[in-house]
Amino acid sequence: MEIEMGPASPPKFDVLAARRRCLAYRRRILDISQQVTALHVAPAFSCLEMVDLIYHGLMRRDPSRGNPGFLDGFVMSKGHGCLSQYVILEDLGVLTKTDLDRYCTPAGQLGAHPDYGVPGIEASTGSLGHGMGIATGMAYADKIRGDDRRTFLVLSDGEFQEGSTWEAMMMAANLNLENLIAFMDLNDFGGLARMSEGHPAFYPVLEKIRAFGFEAAEVNGHDAAAVLQAVVSRRGRQPFMVVGKTVKGRGVSFMEHFNIWHYRSPSKEEYEKAMAELAEVSS
Amino acid sequence: MRNTFAQTFYEAANLDQRLAVVVADISPAGSMQKFRDEFPDRFVNTGVAEQVMIGMCAGMALRGLRPFAYTIATFTLFRPFEFVRDDLCYQNVPVTVVGIGGGVTYSTLGGTHHAMEDVAVAAAIPNMTVIAPCDPAETRAATLWCAGQTRGPVYLRLGKAGEPDFTSRAPEPWEFGKLRYLNRGRDVCILSYGPIMKVAVALADRFQKAGKTVSVVSVHTIKPLDRDGIVDALNTHKQVVVIEEMVPRGSLAGQVKEIAWDRRAQCRLDSFTLHDHFIHNYGSHNDLLAAHGLDLASISAKLGLA
16 A cells, blocks of 8 residues: 655645644643643643644545544544644534533543544543554554555653553554554653653664664654654655654743643643743744 | 364454454464465464554454454453553453463463453453353354454453363353353252363263252353343252352352342352462363362362262
């Protein structure tokens, strides 16, 4: 199965529009943070540009199949990053404003981890190290049935401490799943400590990914144009992984690189300061 | 049972393109090799990597396939347990997790290969169905049911090889979720499942020689349990004996006792299970069962049979 993703046919993707969207998505996530106390703001901010690119620039759509009519699949393996997914699904009309307003409440259907069965959610994640195996099964099923669907997958760097991720990577490579396109959110933070300090053997990363049979490229994960370029210029004969170097809490100065924002919700004062930083500016 | 499973799966997979099997470095017994040769796309070997075996099955099921995960029971269920729980049961996808060598079938391989608590562990997970056929004929019926079902994940607990036939001439067909009487009597009812049915059948013979009429029942579907069927067995026999190759916690025996108490059953009720400890014995399957007190002589003695 050949997947045409060469530079000859780059998907239409407006980088400036993406920048504006991501500012709005960050503000929307902060709005939600004022309704509930427990959520994962910083891990959603670190992968936001990549998730935005996947939904708006990479996943093919067929409007005749309804809205959004995605022809490709998406699995958020780092389930704790799902706020990034929810705000985009709201923007696309897959989830409603009411769905997001009821985030983590008894009347709602959205929790702090994505749940299969909710519109737009293709797999239940939250326990780390599961997404690569599930996505490998999905991509394999598509491949043997001749379905040209691609499966996009976003993983946290912490998930590469799980052996299951590497087990599944070897299988994806063994099975030549060129229809599997993964994105590592390399923000260098676990829940407890920086990976580079607590788990330094994780580095260098790119060589390890390649050694496990993936084609891979390392880029700035907040630079959507660079991520897109990496994806469209891949050779595409193996599974592919973007190693996206990111900043945890990206976009709000006092959240960047401060791991307390893995879990913490901003106070009213912090919220207003953050919203001011995320105000739309003419570029 | 292993060969019957493979042959049955092969036949079903010939008719249904959605059926696939994902194994973790286990030799493809019997017709599994034939399936692999004829449908290489639908046979995946993950190697010694059970987490991805289960994860891939979940992903394949989410894309519309009907995968079977297949390896030795300890490795199909215990090793990737949280993947079984989250990927299969939480998402409630129709994947059959086949455990070969349930109980102490692998009698020379030691405790690492004994699935003594598998039924309890599997049945404890919401959405999981647990089926344990007692012979090749039931293995065939159960495999066909698993291949066609859409209700969710199933743990299919099998023996290994060489199990005798107990059910091909049973008056009732195999029916999912129902007790199956292999023969009917009025005095004693023996409830069992899996290959240890050989002990149940031999025990029935001893009861008959002692002048009792005996029902022998295959409780092949452990979850959902046929509670009405259990109540009926308790109410229509003077004595009920449960024999199972599983630890006491979470056992069929425990459930039968619970039902008996709730319904104020009047019958005598005895149960025989694996012991709640690891043993370091080796030998034949019968030797291992004897070490757990599950041999005919030990059970007969405890029931006062010669």
